[in-house]
Amino acid sequence: MVMGIRFEKVDYIYQPHSPFEHHVLKDINVTIPSKSYTAIVGHTGSGKSTLIQHLNGLKIPTHGTVWIDDFPVTAEGIGKIGKALRKKVGIVFQFPESQLFEETVEKDIAFGPKNFGASEEEALKKAAEILPLVGLEPPLLKRSPFDLSGGQMRRVAIAGVLAMEPEILVLDEPTAGLDPQGRREMMEMFYHLYQQKHLTIVLVTHQMDDVAHYANHVIVIEKGQIAFAGTPQEVFKNVDWLEKIQLGLPTATHFATTLIKKGFPEENFSLLPLTLEALADEIAAGYERKKVGDADE
Amino acid sequence: MNNKLVIGQYLPLDSFIHRLDPRTKLLGAFAFVGIIFFADSWQSYALLSLFVLLGMMISSVPIRYFLRGIRPLLFLILFTTCLQLLFAPGQTILFKIGFIKVTEEGLIQAAFIFIRFLLIIFMSTLLTLTTMPLAIADGLESLMRPLAKIKVPVHEIALILSIALRFVPTLMEEADKIKDAQMARGATFGEGKLKDQMKAIVPLLIPLFINAIDRAEELATAMTARGYKDGQGRTKYREISYGRNDLYVLLAFIGLTGAVLWLS
Numbered sequence: 001m002v003m004g005i006r007f008e009k010v011d012y013i014y015q016p017h018s019p020f021e022h023h024v025l026k027d028i029n030v031t032i033p034s035k036s037y038t039a040i041v042g043h044t045g046s047g048k049s050t051l052i053q054h055l056n057g058l059k060i061p062t063h064g065t066v067w068i069d070d071f072p073v074t075a076e077g078i079g080k081i082g083k084a085l086r087k088k089v090g091i092v093f094q095f096p097e098s099q100l101f102e103e104t105v106e107k108d109i110a111f112g113p114k115n116f117g118a119s120e121e122e123a124l125k126k127a128a129e130i131l132p133l134v135g136l137e138p139p140l141l142k143r144s145p146f147d148l149s150g151g152q153m154r155r156v157a158i159a160g161v162l163a164m165e166p167e168i169l170v171l172d173e174p175t176a177g178l179d180p181q182g183r184r185e186m187m188e189m190f191y192h193l194y195q196q197k198h199l200t201i202v203l204v205t206h207q208m209d210d211v212a213h214y215a216n217h218v219i220v221i222e223k224g225q226i227a228f229a230g231t232p233q234e235v236f237k238n239v240d241w242l243e244k245i246q247l248g249l250p251t252a253t254h255f256a257t258t259l260i261k262k263g264f265p266e267e268n269f270s271l272l273p274l275t276l277e278a279l280a281d282e283i284a285a286g287y288e289r290k291k292v293g294d295a296d297e
Numbered sequence: 298m299n300n301k302l303v304i305g306q307y308l309p310l311d312s313f314i315h316r317l318d319p320r321t322k323l324l325g326a327f328a329f330v331g332i333i334f335f336a337d338s339w340q341s342y343a344l345l346s347l348f349v350l351l352g353m354m355i356s357s358v359p360i361r362y363f364l365r366g367i368r369p370l371l372f373l374i375l376f377t378t379c380l381q382l383l384f385a386p387g388q389t390i391l392f393k394i395g396f397i398k399v400t401e402e403g404l405i406q407a408a409f410i411f412i413r414f415l416l417i418i419f420m421s422t423l424l425t426l427t428t429m430p431l432a433i434a435d436g437l438e439s440l441m442r443p444l445a446k447i448k449v450p451v452h453e454i455a456l457i458l459s460i461a462l463r464f465v466p467t468l469m470e471e472a473d474k475i476k477d478a479q480m481a482r483g484a485t486f487g488e489g490k491l492k493d494q495m496k497a498i499v500p501l502l503i504p505l506f507i508n509a510i511d512r513a514e515e516l517a518t519a520m521t522a523r524g525y526k527d528g529q530g531r532t533k534y535r536e537i538s539y540g541r542n543d544l545y546v547l548l549a550f551i552g553l554t555g556a557v558l559w560l561s
């Protein structure tokens with residue numbers, strides 16, 4: 001069995017054959033490795049959300065095939081495999097708190113498992129297990145989701161997806177609209193899950209610092225086409241290109257390239273730093289080398 | 298946007314009909330529905346059909362948009378037509394199977410009813426395909442203005458109508474999103490027994506209502522913050538005005554009315 005997600009010549013057109021026709025994805029050929037933490041970046045409207053909705057067959061390609069391990073998603077639809085695919089791939093949509101509907105938090109989280117055949121009792125047990133994973137306290141289980149704060153509601157919605165125990169977790173801008181601390185906590189939570197549960201994570205984001213921190217694979221999408229795919233190191237090396245398409249750089253990388261532009265000797269960086277820790281290490285190591293060199297003279 | 302719903306869907310093209318004043322199109326469509334009930338001869342139906350077809354051609358909207366408008370009403374049309382065919386009183390019996398008899402008069406009546414349905418649907422589809430919903434609301438407000446004299450809250454009605462129309466696409470988009478999100482959690486819509494189908498809608502309707510109420514509150518706050526009070530002395534952001542073409546179209550409708558009355 002071939003593992004991983006593969007897009008083969010995928011096109012997607014909204015409302016074909018109408019004046020509203022909109023060709024959103026164009027000849028997408030790209031791979032998302034199994035068990036990777038893949039970040040998808042690109043401007044608003046570039047087609048990121050459309051792309052990820054192919055992963056559980058909510059959208060089906062107008063042309064081409066998306067393979068999720070050995071599940072094919074084609075223009076013919078997903079037919080009988082649909083349910084299994086939906087369970088395998090959990091998608092957390094943008095602003096997922098707007099999908100809450102049950103009277104209590106636990107019932108809402110149990111909705112997914114019940115749809116996939118769990119009994120009421122099993123599903124509620126699963127809800128109680130999942131809640132701490134998203135950083136919420138057990139007493140919340142019996143509360144109405146509509147009495148919670150925005151951040152808590154989002155965590156409940158994420159718990160609702162995690163409760164399906166997906167192998168692939170897709171996150172569409174999960175931290176949009178949260179405060180800086182909430183954002184950091186949520187990203188740490190996903191990374192923790194990634195390490196603990198050996199998931200494949202697909203993260204759509206505008207935060208280059210998150211890409212630098214957590215991802216080990218990056219896909220850049222521009223106007224419905226794949227502009228780049230590779231490791232974060234490979235992507236952020238292209239400083240000029242990233243500035244040209246206005247995607248921005250991680251803070252540390254930006255700092256380092258600015259230092260270099262101001263005359264800081266480039267040799268001091270053995271690798272372009274992506275995180276603040278790496279930046280500090282590189283600068284310190286550069287000074288060490290310089291000190292040794294000066295002493296030798 | 299949802300692509301299944303054609304009635305009420307505006308097609309942003311540029312044509313003679315698109316450019317007409319919304320009031321002209323509203324009056325025309327209403328008048329047409331009135332006129333068609335006076336038609337009772339082949340000649341008058343031929344004339345009315347010709348008139349509608351001409352309008353459809355000038356609008357440069359592809360024909361399939363009009364055909365799609367029929368689909369949701371197809372059952373009703375066929376049912377009514379069949380009733381006419383079988384039960385209309387008549388003398389000249391064409392054929393008879395058991396107690397069912399089809400008369401020439403019945404056949405003609407059924408054909409008339411069928412054409413009448415089609416023409417009314419085409420005409421109203423022509424109105425909504427070529428006129429922005431907000432323009433329709435503005436047009437209605439302007440046409441109803443005389444009613445303000447007898448204390449009908451015309452401005453408020455128009456405001457409610459425009460807000461409702463403004464939020465139809467937003468709500469449809471939202472419904473699509475919530476539906477996707479619930480389907481991603483394994484929900485199925487439109488499958489199984491009727492009772493199951495009704496139950497499946499709950500996870501869609503509740504979030505939709507909650508979002509709509511939140512949105513209404515935000516809108517009310519925003520309107521209050523900008524000093525909205527009532528319709529007294531307000532000027533319009535979108536002005537509508539009659540042109541020469543509107544006059545021609547109104548004359549054409551008057552001519553049509555005369556011709557249909559004369560032919561019948």
Ligand SMILES: Nc1ncnc2c1ncn2[C@@H]1O[C@H](COP(=O)(O)OP(=O)(O)O)[C@@H](O)[C@H]1O
Nearest residue numbers: 014022024043044045046047048049050051298
């Ligand atoms: N339901 C729809 N109908 C028509 N066009 C759409 C629809 N949803 C999105 N689009 C268009 O497709 C493009 C890509 O949208 P999307 O995938 O949401 O981009 P992103 O997530 O990268 O911001 C945008 O130009 C958007 O306007």
Ligand SMILES: [Mg+2]
Nearest residue numbers: 048049094172
């Ligand atoms: Mg998006």
